[in-house]
Amino acid sequence: xxxxxxxxxxxxxxxxxxxxxxxxxxxxxxxxxxxIWLEAQTCSGNIISLLNAEDPDVIFLLRKMxxxxxxxxxxxxxxxxxxxxxLETLNTEFILVVEGAVSTRDNGLYNVIARHEGKPITGxxxxxxxxxxxxxxxxxxxxxxxxxxxxxRPNPSESKSVYDFLGSEVIRVPGCPSNPQWxxxxxxxxxxxxxxxxxxxxxxxxxxxxxxxxxxQRRSFFDRGIFAKKLGEPECMFKLGCRxxxxxxxxxIRRWNNSTNWxxxxxTPCIGCARNGFPDSMEPFVRY
Amino acid sequence: MDLxxxxxxxxxGSRGKPAYVAVNGVIYDVSNxxxxxxxxxxxxxxxxxxTGQFSGCHQADILKNLPVVGRLIR
Numbered sequence: 001x002x003x004x005x006x007x008x009x010x011x012x013x014x015x016x017x018x019x020x021x022x023x024x025x026x027x028x029x030x031x032x033x034x035x036i037w038l039e040a041q042t043c044s045g046n047i048i049s050l051l052n053a054e055d056p057d058v059i060f061l062l063r064k065m066x067x068x069x070x071x072x073x074x075x076x077x078x079x080x081x082x083x084x085x086x087l088e089t090l091n092t093e094f095i096l097v098v099e100g101a102v103s104t105r106d107n108g109l110y111n112v113i114a115r116h117e118g119k120p121i122t123g124x125x126x127x128x129x130x131x132x133x134x135x136x137x138x139x140x141x142x143x144x145x146x147x148x149x150x151x152x153r154p155n156p157s158e159s160k161s162v163y164d165f166l167g168s169e170v171i172r173v174p175g176c177p178s179n180p181q182w183x184x185x186x187x188x189x190x191x192x193x194x195x196x197x198x199x200x201x202x203x204x205x206x207x208x209x210x211x212x213x214x215x216x217q218r219r220s221f222f223d224r225g226i227f228a229k230k231l232g233e234p235e236c237m238f239k240l241g242c243r244x245x246x247x248x249x250x251x252x253i254r255r256w257n258n259s260t261n262w263x264x265x266x267x268t269p270c271i272g273c274a275r276n277g278f279p280d281s282m283e284p285f286v287r288y
Numbered sequence: 289m290d291l292x293x294x295x296x297x298x299x300x301g302s303r304g305k306p307a308y309v310a311v312n313g314v315i316y317d318v319s320n321x322x323x324x325x326x327x328x329x330x331x332x333x334x335x336x337x338x339t340g341q342f343s344g345c346h347q348a349d350i351l352k353n354l355p356v357v358g359r360l361i362r
Contacts, residue, residue: 213322225320229304239304241326269325277330287326288303 026192027064033191034094036086036130037071040123041111041150041159042100045177046141047073053180054258061184065191066095072113083114083121086130095190096134097183101143101150101159102127110157124165131166136190138171139163140183145174145203146276153280163202171195172202176273181254182207201276203248212244212270215252231286232267241287243272289358291315293337296360300335301327307334308357311342316354 039047051058062068068075070086077085100123103111108124115121131137139162142148151159163170173182186204189196196204213219221227221236228235238245247270255262263270272282279285291299291308296315301307307319307327318324318334327334332341337360 227304238320238322238325239301239327241328243325245322245325281330283331284326284328287301287328 023188023192027188032065032067033135034089034092035066035068035097035187036089036094036134037068037074037097037099038086038123038126038130039072039113040098040100040127040144040162041103041157042141042143043149044073044099046099046144046183047071049177050180050183052257053184055181056184058180061187065184065187069094079114080116083116086114086126087116090129090133093135094130094133095136095138095187096130097138097140098127098131098144098162099140099178101147102162102165103150103157103159104165105156105158127162127165131162131168136171136195137162137166137169138173138183138186140173140178142174142176142178142273142275142278145170145172146278148174148176149279170202171198171204173207174203174274174276175249176278178274179207179249179251179254179256182249199248207250208248208274210248210250212247212249212251212264215250216244216264217252218264230288231269237264237269239287240269241284242269243275243282244270247272247275249274289315290361291358292361296337297335300333309334310337310360311339311351313339313360314351315357315360316351317357318354321354 037047053061069089070082072082075082075085102124104124108122111123112120113123113126139145143150144162147159147161150157171186173186175182185207186196189204189206196206199205199208218236222238226235227239228237231240244264251262269286271285272278296308296310299306299308301319306317307324308315309318323329324334332338
């Protein structure tokens, strides 16, 4: 029965087979687009999260969907030869994925990602070069999307989001880290249907359309005013500072680690890791 | 209920207490306001006069959905 409180419940019975078939059929490996996955001012958590993908997994992404020409964690080449691949890709049609913020202090020297012809190449240099040439720019993770932990107070590296640095269109796929389904799903949408519908913050509505609170397994406790008084109790953690009501992701249904679990399922409040202002504006993460 | 600033500070949303905030002399109950988890809101804490912070971020009409507790007195 459709619920007035949940905007997606009415459509849940209509998850169509034809969309699945369309996605499978439209992934045409003969037309794989190049993709640069650039790690800027980052903990590399997003590329690690990507490796945890399932249905499809990262092997499918690499074999069937895109030609990942550059990523320092995954590629075989090293040093100068690796960065040559980056430069060669700039002359092709490609998708740029950036994880991590853009460190701008002292011309970006706090984040050197390569050396080429004797000169240090900063993350800022690389984002500027590839950002201008890319067909699509996708900011993966909260640092690339909004600045995130990299730009948290006092932000000594003067890090900023990819959009704030480039000033041109950037699709934001935030999260700390971003769920691999959100990343691969966004890429898949680009390949099969073009740019996905984006919200006013340029996030794909497909994955960021409703709040964690909308889908939360503890929602009925909130609606009845029954709240946990300390961590470990099974009720709604809103009074402990949960940010689920102001954070849009599908974590409760997609979950993490091969859909094993997710923060609230593991008795910790949502800390708003996928929203603008994380982490500074989301603190305290737990309130007693 | 009329409260002084000192009395208002008791209603900070911690340990299950109600979360009240004052704006322009009126005290509002934000205990169940969704953007006020644990009595905190984008780095702000309940139990305070947040008139200055409110005017920097919101229009007045957002207040009409909040339960009024009373007035802030000196």
